[in-house]
Amino acid sequence: MATLAPLSFGSYAALLLFLLGGAAAGGGRWTSWRAAPACRPCTCSSSSATAWFSSTARISALGASLDSGRCRDDPYDTALPHDCTAHAAEYHVASGSLRPLTLATDSWCSSGTVSAAGVLIQTGGFNDGDRTVRMLRPCADCDWEEKPAVLAAGADLSPSAGTSSLLYDLPFLRQTREKGENNLYPFVHLNVDGNLFIFANKDAILLDYRRNVILKTFPQMPGGGPRNYPSTGSSVLLPLGPSGAEAEVLVCGGAPTGSFQRAWRGVFQRALDTCGRIKITDHSPEWAMEEMPVLILNGVERGTAGWELGRDPVLSPVTYQSDGTPGSRFRVEASATMPRVYHSSAALLRDGRVLVGGSNPHAYYNFTGVLFPTDTSLESFSPEYLSDELAAHRPVILPPHATALSYGGDFSVRFSVAAGLGKAGVRVTMWPILHDAFLRHEPEAAGRGLRSEGHGPRSANLAPPGFYMLFVVNGNVPSVGVWVHIK
Numbered sequence: 001m002a003t004l005a006p007l008s009f010g011s012y013a014a015l016l017l018f019l020l021g022g023a024a025a026g027g028g029r030w031t032s033w034r035a036a037p038a039c040r041p042c043t044c045s046s047s048s049a050t051a052w053f054s055s056t057a058r059i060s061a062l063g064a065s066l067d068s069g070r071c072r073d074d075p076y077d078t079a080l081p082h083d084c085t086a087h088a089a090e091y092h093v094a095s096g097s098l099r100p101l102t103l104a105t106d107s108w109c110s111s112g113t114v115s116a117a118g119v120l121i122q123t124g125g126f127n128d129g130d131r132t133v134r135m136l137r138p139c140a141d142c143d144w145e146e147k148p149a150v151l152a153a154g155a156d157l158s159p160s161a162g163t164s165s166l167l168y169d170l171p172f173l174r175q176t177r178e179k180g181e182n183n184l185y186p187f188v189h190l191n192v193d194g195n196l197f198i199f200a201n202k203d204a205i206l207l208d209y210r211r212n213v214i215l216k217t218f219p220q221m222p223g224g225g226p227r228n229y230p231s232t233g234s235s236v237l238l239p240l241g242p243s244g245a246e247a248e249v250l251v252c253g254g255a256p257t258g259s260f261q262r263a264w265r266g267v268f269q270r271a272l273d274t275c276g277r278i279k280i281t282d283h284s285p286e287w288a289m290e291e292m293p294v295l296i297l298n299g300v301e302r303g304t305a306g307w308e309l310g311r312d313p314v315l316s317p318v319t320y321q322s323d324g325t326p327g328s329r330f331r332v333e334a335s336a337t338m339p340r341v342y343h344s345s346a347a348l349l350r351d352g353r354v355l356v357g358g359s360n361p362h363a364y365y366n367f368t369g370v371l372f373p374t375d376t377s378l379e380s381f382s383p384e385y386l387s388d389e390l391a392a393h394r395p396v397i398l399p400p401h402a403t404a405l406s407y408g409g410d411f412s413v414r415f416s417v418a419a420g421l422g423k424a425g426v427r428v429t430m431w432p433i434l435h436d437a438f439l440r441h442e443p444e445a446a447g448r449g450l451r452s453e454g455h456g457p458r459s460a461n462l463a464p465p466g467f468y469m470l471f472v473v474n475g476n477v478p479s480v481g482v483w484v485h486i487k
Helices: 010-020 171-175 259-264 388-393
Strands: 029-035 042-044 050-054 088-092 098-101 111-114 120-123 133-136 145-147 187-190 196-200 203-208 213-217 233-237 248-253 274-279 288-291 300-303 310-313 318-320 330-332 345-348 354-359 375-382 426-432 450-452 466-474 482-486
Touching: 171 196, 171 203, 187 233, 187 248, 196 248
Parallel strands: none
Antiparallel strands: 029 375, 042 050, 050 088, 088 098, 111 120, 120 133, 133 145, 187 196, 196 203, 203 213, 233 248, 248 274, 274 288, 300 310, 318 330, 345 354, 354 375, 426 450, 426 466, 466 482
């Protein structure tokens, strides 16, 4: 995480909280958990209440040994040619247990997603892992399966199942590149028409990825600087309504032009404090700009992402209410104590808490003698809607409940509320498992939330196949989520 708060937890927290239903006033509380591998990436599993935390094989180990005395021997590794320690783990939220996992190749700065079947797929990395595909299936004793050297050079996108793959040449990425790499890790959102909204630096396009044709070029985002790594801001696709007719994208943060070069010279500029919101389904869309009163948790207020180039960590999360009026959409929550800068991550849990962990702006693990030491701790943020005062308003989903949803099909959810229904009524929201993964460099690239009225989403353009957490929200208070599978 770096530049400013819309980093890992930044708009991540924002979307999580307003989707589930924010509180009337800022607040919440923090709880410290145990140590784990540095959190990059982190995601929740549909098989149980677990999260995966994958650190890189390039940096020094944490001390957790691999099972059965196993070791990894790699003469090409830049740090640990002989290594018997774990660089990834499965963390069981309910019990607090940690199961070491085996990474054979370097996963540093990798990417990936979660398949429709719930398989965590990780792609790329560094050195011996830069063209590797890794898969982790959701079962009690599964470990990483690695397939080295299967990625083609360049950007490879596989939008659907099958044996064919497409190699894309996007001149847009060359056109938006500036000195200092300000279009790395573009924001990508699946639009409701099935095309891709791609934002790089300050510009955006709508791409028909099936034909590799640019359908629309959006106006350049105002605000005085780039929004992508290393001037890292963040982006979200705002929650979709039941009809799915409209889609809006929010982009927050970034850094002034030239901040990356100045940070290397020891000059740390203040991050951008603006957000832009655009309705990407409009015929002639325009950016609506808004100033953030404060920066959003995780990241720093000055400098840029990566390589110890950030200063002044942001500790207070900020939530964003998408349906609020301009000037009143942001709310400051309770402050944390642990700086979470570059290479930290976060994940929404079924009970409504946000799990946050990790921090490491260094090329290797460095625990002493530096401004921001490597941190491997975990903590959770409990928003105001989890307060004791609102416990009686919290819905309880009753068994049996729907576990498989079809596109356009009806479903029902039975629930009880001790205090009765609030004046704001009840709604059902869904949140995809794939959202939580890979949030280190450009948070929210895959996140999407969906509000439902008792019907499955109309198409995969609104909700791609896969596992989702389903919540019943009473006013602003969510239930514990249940897993449903859309297919």
